[in-house]
Amino acid sequence: xxxxxxxxxxxxxxxxxxxxxxxxxxxxxxxxxxxxxxxxxxxxxxxxxxxxxxxxxxxxxxxxxxxxxxxxxxxxxxxxxxxxxxxxxxxxxxxxxxxxxxxxxxxxxxxxxxxxxxxxxxxxxxxxxxxxxxxxxxxxxxxxxxxxxxxxxxxxxxxxxxxxxxxxxxxxxxxxxxxxxxxxxxxxxxxxxxxxxxxxxxxxxxxxxxxxxxxxxxxxxxxxxxxxxxxxxxxxxxxxxxxxxxxxxxxxxxxxxxxxxxxxxxxxxxxxxxxxxxxxxxxxxxxxxxxxxxxxxxxxxxxxxxxxxxxxxxxxxxxxxxxxxxxxxxxxxxxxxxxxxxxxxxxxxxxxxxxxxxxxxxxxxxxxxxxxxxxxxxxxxxxxxxxxxxxxxxxxxxxxxxxxxxxxxxxxxxxxxxxxxxxxxxxxxxxxxxxxxxxxxxxxxxxxxxxxxxxxxxxxxxxxxxxxxxxxxxxxxxxxxxxxxxxxxxxxxxxxxxxxxxxxxxxxxxxxxxxxxxxxxxxxxxxxxxxxxxxxxxxxxxxxxxxxxxxxxxxxxxxxxxxxxxxxxxxxxxxxxxxxxxxxxxxxxxxxxxxxxxxxxxxxxxxxxxxxxxxxxxxxxxxxxxxxxxxxxxxxxxxxxxxxxxxxxxxxxxxxx
Numbered sequence: 001x002x003x004x005x006x007x008x009x010x011x012x013x014x015x016x017x018x019x020x021x022x023x024x025x026x027x028x029x030x031x032x033x034x035x036x037x038x039x040x041x042x043x044x045x046x047x048x049x050x051x052x053x054x055x056x057x058x059x060x061x062x063x064x065x066x067x068x069x070x071x072x073x074x075x076x077x078x079x080x081x082x083x084x085x086x087x088x089x090x091x092x093x094x095x096x097x098x099x100x101x102x103x104x105x106x107x108x109x110x111x112x113x114x115x116x117x118x119x120x121x122x123x124x125x126x127x128x129x130x131x132x133x134x135x136x137x138x139x140x141x142x143x144x145x146x147x148x149x150x151x152x153x154x155x156x157x158x159x160x161x162x163x164x165x166x167x168x169x170x171x172x173x174x175x176x177x178x179x180x181x182x183x184x185x186x187x188x189x190x191x192x193x194x195x196x197x198x199x200x201x202x203x204x205x206x207x208x209x210x211x212x213x214x215x216x217x218x219x220x221x222x223x224x225x226x227x228x229x230x231x232x233x234x235x236x237x238x239x240x241x242x243x244x245x246x247x248x249x250x251x252x253x254x255x256x257x258x259x260x261x262x263x264x265x266x267x268x269x270x271x272x273x274x275x276x277x278x279x280x281x282x283x284x285x286x287x288x289x290x291x292x293x294x295x296x297x298x299x300x301x302x303x304x305x306x307x308x309x310x311x312x313x314x315x316x317x318x319x320x321x322x323x324x325x326x327x328x329x330x331x332x333x334x335x336x337x338x339x340x341x342x343x344x345x346x347x348x349x350x351x352x353x354x355x356x357x358x359x360x361x362x363x364x365x366x367x368x369x370x371x372x373x374x375x376x377x378x379x380x381x382x383x384x385x386x387x388x389x390x391x392x393x394x395x396x397x398x399x400x401x402x403x404x405x406x407x408x409x410x411x412x413x414x415x416x417x418x419x420x421x422x423x424x425x426x427x428x429x430x431x432x433x434x435x436x437x438x439x440x441x442x443x444x445x446x447x448x449x450x451x452x453x454x455x456x457x458x459x460x461x462x463x464x465x466x467x468x469x470x471x472x473x474x475x476x477x478x479x480x481x482x483x484x485x486x487x488x489x490x491x492x493x494x495x496x497x498x499x500x501x502x503x504x505x506x507x508x509x510x511x512x513x514x515x516x517x518x519x520x521x522x523x524x525x526x527x528x529x530x531x532x533x534x535x536x537x538x539x540x541x542x543x544x545x546x547x548x549x550x551x552x553x554x555x556x557x558x559x560x561x562x563x564x565x566x567x568x569x570x571x572x573x574x575x576x577x578x579x580x581x582x583x584x585x586x587x588x589x590x591x592x593x594x595x596x597x598x599x600x601x602x603x604x605x606x607x608x609x610x611x612x613x614x615x616x617x618x619x620x621x622x623x624x625x626x627x628x629x630x631x632x633x634x635x636x637x638x639x640x641x642x643x644x645x646x647x648x649x650x651x652x653x654x655x656x657x
Contacts, residue, residue: 231255
């Protein structure tokens with residue numbers, strides 16, 4: 001079977017077992033086909049497979065000449081851009097390790113990752129990212145080269161480590177002319193069994209670990225994913241989620257090379273929805289927070305629409321919901337509303353859409369399925385090369401994360417009488433260790449199985465259901481077990497709620513710290529004629545508390561009595577990754593919340609009516625702002641302190657799962 005036939009039928013790449021080998025194959029066989037697009041200054045610039053391969057070649061040749069050796073680490077710092085991907089594949093062609101760093105990482109995070117990986121080269125997007133590196137001075141002694149991609153604002157710098165990506169290309173072209181066979185020798189020497197990617201974990205409890213991922217294993221894992229969710233050459237994918245995240249690597253690098261789909265890079269995050277509509281992608285991968293944001297935007301637009309349009313929306317949506325519940329699509333609802341709505345969102349040509357990186361609430365999932373978006377839930381870990389379960393096209397279960405790929409094995413061990421236990425797994429893409437942390441590897445991997453730390457169970461249908469992190473499952477002082485994540489996701493279905501943290505461990509009842517979704521709540525407040533100046537003043541308005549009480553009551557109506565939210569406060573600021581409250585993939589760091597807002601939590605359970613706040617917020621640019629305010633403790637349910645029976649507890653636990 002030829003390689004072309006293999007890709008078409010089962011994505012088996014045969015001897016094309018590393019990224020550089022696949023790229024070279026694509027450039028030789030389809031040199032003029034489009035591989036990438038990047039929007040800049042409102043124009044979509046196209047790059048063919050030959051362009052892609054040439055730039056990877058030039059970077060590899062130039063860096064080798066500049067002293068970069070095999071086994072060096074090459075860091076990539078910036079937003080999603082073609083140069084990011086070219087730099088990664090070039091690193092692999094040279095036998096180096098690539099390590100992605102989130103573009104919004106703070107200085108201490110950049111220092112930690114560069115020094116931990118001993119990176120000698122940083123490919124930085126622009127002046128902003130270079131500034132971070134310059135300010136670190138002698139704190140990053142291993143960095144010998146800083147390659148910048150955007151020349152704007154760079155003329156004023158005089159640093160011997162600096163070189164532009166254009167100069168790198170020129171040097172590479174000169175070497176290629178003199179030694180045209182050299183790059184092929186590099187590519188031929190890449191081995192499937194070699195570590196290629198240093199991938200950072202999410203770091204929900206501490207600093208992120210760096211996992212070793214093999215190039216060949218990555219290719220095989222991406223192939224198994226494509227068999228579960230196929231792509232065709234020329235399909236369009238829009239790269240939105242940060243490239244350091246494992247799943248964006250799978251989609252924008254691995255799958256794109258194997259299936260030859262076109263990767264499109266949006267101009268800015270702010271232009272995402274407009275750019276999506278221009279491209280009309282066949283596939284998208286968005287984090288739950290992005291899907292929640294799209295849902296909130298749809299609801300906000302309905303708030304602004306006429307009463308007639310609101311009635312039509314509700315009517316069409318109710319018809320679609322009924323049809324969806326029967327596993328059907330409503331022709332009437334589709335033509336009244338859904339087709340136009342999907343077009344407005346840029347989803348007219350979607351064949352498959354996915355979400356991963358954090359849990360999505362079933363209500364949000366159901367909404368997008370109802371409007372005709374073929375959304376699927378993923379589940380996986382960085383250590384296992386990202387996702388290894390997904391819904392099948394004709395078998396979507398809102399409460400689950402689907403079924404395992406053909407090269408993955410998943411088990412649930414140490415189960416209770418309800419079948420709930422710890423999820424363990426192994427995949428063809430499984431990592432081989434953590435950098436300088438053998439102890440953590442030995443704790444996580446036992447007898448070849450990755451112990452995920454997640455609680456879950458299998459449905460009779462074979463679908464895997466993930467409840468929460470085992471360490472996050474908690475009990476109240478009355479013995480009621482609950483999943484914070486489950487309740488938080490139900491809260492975030494409300495377009496007025498941007499983030500929520502459920503409290504209650506060893507306490508008599510559940511409470512919540514809630515962050516308003518400023519874009520929606522501010523629009524609502526303006527429509528009602530309420531005055532405010534900023535996030536803090538808006539979240540403190542009595543009318544906002546009243547509105548949020550209504551939203552939380554709706555969620556309480558869907559929860560067992562023992563899991564209802566009794567009290568809540570509206571936080572004076574948004575939870576922020578820069579403050580350590582969230583990971584870079586927007587997962588809540590519960591230990592940080594418990595420590596940082598301990599006085600607020602204590603006030604809620606000390607039956608106080610208000611919490612006095614006097615604090616200083618430091619911004620990423622070094623500026624600061626003092627906040628003096630009072631947070632109201634809003635009571636939804638008067639608690640009598642009574643305990644819940646054991647039978648009730650077990651029922652609650654099962655429903656939460």
